[in-house]
Amino acid sequence: MKSVIELIRAREILSGPGRPTVEVELTTADGIRVEASVPSGTSKGKYEAWEVYDGGKRFRGLGVKKAAENVNLEIAPKLIGESVLAQRKIDDIMIELDGTKNKQRLGGNAILAVSLAVAKAGAQAAGLPLYRYLGGLGGVRLPVPLATVISGGKHSPSALDFEDFLLIFDGFTCFAEALEALVEIRYLLEKNLQKKFGLVADDGGALAPPINDNTQAFDLMLEAVEQAGYGGKVALGLDVAASDLYLEDRGLYKISGREMEPAELIDYYISLAKQYPLVFIEDPFDQDDFESFAKLTAALPDRKIVGDDLFVTNPVRIRMGIEQKAGNTLLLKVNQIGTVSEAYDAGILALQNGLAVTVSLRSSDTNDSFIADLAVGLGAEEIKLGSPVRGERNAKYNRLLKIEEELGESAKFAGSLR
Structure with a gap:
């Protein structure tokens, strides 16, 4: 059989922020060789796939030699001789081998690293770019x-x-133009903040000025947008990460020094959306508060109300959201669910039920650019990659530039299609 797996080897490597993660090397009998590595998140939803760590003193307990060992000793022997074109079969073998609901025995980080490698090898075996292999002929839209x-x-x-203050570049005609604008605006914002506040902390490529007023952050961002000459072409977004602000024992949210009922918080978001070009609100409520998500979705039907911790890229929770009309956008993170097949199914489920899809990296990511191809393959409207100032982010931006160039005149940009 062509392109059967001959070798799978896992190892511990470091992610962009210097945190251990799993890399898998896969080779086939006919000479295909690929590598894939997995990200991890700093802020995680409680329903995400489980990541296996070593514990102990080494790397403050975050070593992943155990996860790599699970690949080498348990997963690899089961997959030798399987065709890399059988993605779903291989993912199902690993899920069954793990035997738990959230991949806690072998680890989502172990399973996903293999799943990503199989997808990359499958694309090579099929003679297709990865985005075409994942999405077929429809994979022409740049997010x-x-x-x-x-x-x-x-x-x-x-x-x-709030965790993330976002710029959204949907007023452009192609991805390359949008990225150029992002680089310029981010540069000007940093210079402006340095003039106002002196040395400004850098948090994973994002800036962390010494301010505590959420609207001041928006004002500073819009100042840089106007200064760069892109007024009207760039919108704003928020990742609230509201589960971190939720006082579970009292059912309240602590924001700007105030404790708010969910209804008050809805009014607060509506006020922000009236005052600013705020089009994207991620995790505005606790990960179990489907009711408040639904109310905000109804109140702001023309804005993206985004489920990250709410959905955790899990079809079961996505269906719950669809049934309750809680949120209108899925934030898709492949490592939340732990295999390529399940992540793709989650994206298709969302799209088929009228939800938009935003593909996202994680805060502790690697130079692996898989999600760039996934976003194009799925036809995702948006991709959340962070500021273009670190290698793990720019690997994905650069991959999208190459895809747009490769597609040529057939390339479509999601911003120009709205």
């Missing part, structure tokens, strides 16, 4: 870039409540 340029939340050195 709108979403970039976190100011950071807040519990993991940021700033005092802002």
